[in-house]
Amino acid sequence: MCENTCSQRYVDPKTDSSASAMSQRQLNFSGAGAQQESRGTKASSRSRHKSSAFTVTVHSSHTHIGLHLYSRERMSTSLFLLMMTAGLDLSTRCLADAESRLNVRDIEAAVLAAKAAVDDAYKFSRHESLARVRRNAVNPSNVMRLVKQPIGASRTAVRAADYMHVAVKLFRDSLKRRHKRSINATDLISEEHLQVIADLTGCTPRHRAPSCKMTPGMEEYRTASGACNNRKNTRWGSANTPFARWLPAEYQDKISLPKGWDPTMKVNCHRLPMVREVSNRIMKTASVESDPLYTQMVSVFGQWVDHDITLTPQSPVIRSFSNGINCDSSCECTEPCFPIKIPWDDPRYHENSEECMAFFRSAAACGSGNTGHFFGDSTIRQQMNAVTSFIDASQVYGSDDLKTRFLRNMTKDQGLLKHNRVYKDNGREHLPFLGMTTNMCATRGRIMNDPNLEEVPCFLVGDQRGSENIGLVTIHSLMSREHNRLVHALAKLNPHWKGERLYHEARKIMGAYFQILTFRDYLPLIVGSDMFNKLLSTYPGYDENVDPSIANVFATAAFRFGHTTFQPFMFRLDEEYKEHKDYPSPPLHKSLFTPWRIIFEGGVDPVLRGLVGRQAKLNSQDHMMSDEMREKLFKFSSKLAQDLSSLNMQRGRDHGLPGYNDWRRFCDLSPAKDLAELTSVMQNADLAVELLDLYGTPDNIDLWLGGIIEPFVPGGRVGPLFACLIATQFQRIRQGDRLWWENEGVFTKAQKKSLKDTSLSRIICDNTGITDVPTNPFLYKPRGSGYTECTDIPAFDLSPWEEISEPMS
Template structure:
């Protein structure tokens, strides 16, 4: 099938886990059938039976061809870096959050037989459950509310990018005559094939024979294959689903979640990644699902390569492994910071961010880690709650003077090589396009043409697939459901489901009224908040955590805190301009846009200074108030400024200092000489701690401003900077940048 042309070979750990999981599931089903155990009692009796099976018992269940289950990892508490597969993050439970383990559950599963069978009837048994396509058609197709006025499509794209870092639920697969996995044959070309092929016990196609759109195009079914069975570590019990990637926010979509993929992606020279590695050149095989996602992958590949280059120049004695791991941990820190500082507050709102302690700190290190917290992904999060982003998707992606239709670009990376739809064009277009509302509706591309070829009239229905995959939400009655959603939604659901207890979590959760300051209602919001709390508190290598083998130094962490997603994009996409908060529309950030001047004086440091990206903010003169009585210049709304950037070729490198990542100590009292090439004058500057390194390329032309304004010197944290005046002062020129969210007070000097 077209959808599987980008799949990698299955890793050994995943094959072993699935093999063992299926055997144990069959044993559980046989036990309940043999003893005539009712569905509602099956899990109770299996739990009673379930003492830990001896290792030999599991081996005796494995038929020929199944590999041995992966042995418990051997962990070194002093190893300074994350493992690729997520193991050994938690030293007491080294498999928590690792790749190829089951999702965790907040509630017990509700299978028809108590163990494995998909439910066909409601809990009362008097009415069949509706077709997922029928639910999708009646609740989620068309009628979308107007786009959100304050959010951009970038919030959708970051959400998907993050999803591919922490969740990947593979579908079950068949095995060919050589023992290699292959897609399950199921509903080929819209015709139900489940009766004609072997190994189709996991094929559960959705009936669309009466659907007006699909039936008109000769389709009788929609392909749906159940999720791969996860190993239960030799425990009997109900079917569990597998998360095949690491749960931690660790950049696995860039670096991979298995040793095999990681090795495939690395060049093993200078810490670099192999950009031409097959099949996709990225850590997650879903990279080409749509062009904007591939663009985001491209951005962070560039970030890694830029960091490797700069760290190698700072630390020429570092080997390939050190450069790779140090760049990787900075990339992970930036992704974690962007998610918790810029993305989650807009999704959850301030109240939940405070309640679950999700905001990153603004200074210092602290002990965030709790070894009793399991960061593994919850089933309800991966299959329902975090899929809210599907409702934010638009049918069209904006490029530079050219748009891309989503339906015509699934799995098509060639779009990125066309004029007007490069990664820079598409990502800047996302930041300038309104997001769809987080509601019950999906755009037609996702409900009618998902993963369809350009020449195919219909594809899959993403909403129907989500409903087929997720669990239950319980309220006491449909009128009560109407109070948390709307009377219209409750009426529609009552016509589809026989009981409110049968309503699926995903459609009901999307229909809830959003919490104040957030995008979602209380059910999905709380599931998401709890999961991201676990991902933070259960991560021993969290970027702010003090108690890890190699924490960031205070200065390094302060440098990282100065970076925003806008800065990363400006630096690595060669954008001419971008708002400082790309998840918010320009209407929400009222300061006008200012570009960098066409020419910048070249500044060369005698001690090499290198940087990771940081936005350069420019403010109009009207935003400054000059007070002659105090010789102070104020900027009242620093946080609402714009970012101006120019191409790397023009010499502009907005910076946060990487010198702090060098092994060479920087002495606070040591003068750092700058040579200002234009004009031809050498000016020594002695930094005042903690202002250790001047900031190229910000320079004040001498006439009429004869002395470069101290900073250059970077501002750290929320503080006021004052320079001593020895001669009459002049007002600060309006084009000088300010850095950080603070009031900057400067007194300039004339000589």
């Protein structure tokens, strides 16, 4: 921890090299026979000593206090020591007061300048982004950035973090200028300085535990932000808090800069390969293999769950704070730009004259990534989760109070969510539109090559990524309708319930739905029976000592395995589960941010049939990622597309994730130390040789890549490393959630019994025009075998929610 700048200690200039530049505070002692001068001070400040005198002189750039004591022979030792101590204490306090006042002024000036710089960059970036959208000049990197833009409370948190980051840099620079001869000038930033900067920039509230005493309904219902779930640690699992670190972060500078920032620096004696080169050599797939067991619903439902529990906001600026460089037009690494370099032998390099793909760093959490210490923790850069860590349907309802209120239909006190007032889906509700003057989802004219076609806005849902693909839109539509269906049904059972009660009861049931569907139906297919039975089978009860916060490694690597399971098409099927003749299945890259395909091309039902009636892509070492994800991501026109595999690896480096073997050790798996062991782990000698040719050592393999190329565990769709990390995360989510559906007192016994019969098939039947569905929508079955008529699926029993008589109060 940085030493308090007010403290004083004697340093012998002969034995401590740093003392030669102590112009900040210099203590010069001379005893009998001493004839010394303090170096580095003006002649007028020099202390000239006689052999019989002891002089204490304190030098500062702002203070010069001398205390002359009579010779030792004329006073007792105790009196001499008393006077010396008093003099030092007086001078020290004067020094500290003077310098403290100066530092406060410097801090205030630094914060004002930082706010001006950040606000200017935000304003420019917003203006430029909106201008690009208006003139249809949005490129793929813009789309990625806009989707991850912090909004609402998240934007306030990110802005505060940017204020603090820039203010600390400016304050440090001012100290360097003042103390030019001090080789440890940066160490002068103390914890107290950082606390003052945090107060002035708005970072302090981000670290302060919220009080839950006045939170209404805390015992029965969740807060929108997830705060107060844990009564002792009220911020655990809440939105806009840093991701958990299960292993210490690894940055190039030990604090903030990602490995690869300086490509010449070696890691474990080897240079890291360009992520695009790794993608070209390992991820490239000539053909696609379909999963023989699971449907495309497994892929999209996994994305749905991910959007419930993770959202890493990126920096909202498109140019550097320090030098004004535009991240879209430069291949230089300068915050927040961390471009993905394109190898010279890449076809993109020659065809498009592109040397890099734009990449924006994830926003830092408040008070992280600065030298010094803050809030009791080292300030190594951390990233923020903008949504709650709980399985609570936050992608339906939002993760802050403002968003939840905005999504509700407040025209009447009925507890309903808003729906579209312009368009219907065969008589059923469409999602409402996002009310924006500019429209990032105006992609119809470009994709269909007809500028005269009618455009529609993105949909308004609880998560800003809701319009990312038409499969995801379909699930959002389904669940919004189910909420309103539950509200109407509960209102019939309990006519005395007001809208607020109806809303929260329906929201509570929806959260339980997703917890059950995730644990009972989805996770066993992913992590395999062994890992599921080990960590996830029997509910152990709530443990207030378990932190449910999402781990950085889970959000940034492990749960991104699903990217390799998407087919190159978004299938649309007719009533017979055959290819739709009127609305053919679009390529994946032409189904991204296309809400108009739902509005004008058959609605939700054809897409939903495609999700449950067609197979997912099977991930294997020979069929890693389709070109739809690797070469055409967010390519609406002729703009250079993004490469999702490169993005995932670059994001892992951006977040300081340790390498592959470190995580194998974390999961008690044997690390692959050499070619023979890597071959054994991967069960593929050629792949092991290729990996070592790229990385030099298995220790350097990017975690996401190492995890997805491991052979599957029995009965799962990930290897042993990702099975461990995914199961561990969901174990903590469940055990650290006070309002988990199985926890005592959350639901009655009768309500729990009813919830156990929840099925995705029933939800589909209740909210669409589909009349027959697979018994288990996650398991692939050809039409005619394993399909069930909706009339044969039991309805969800809401009778346990009926109040026999109106409550007394």
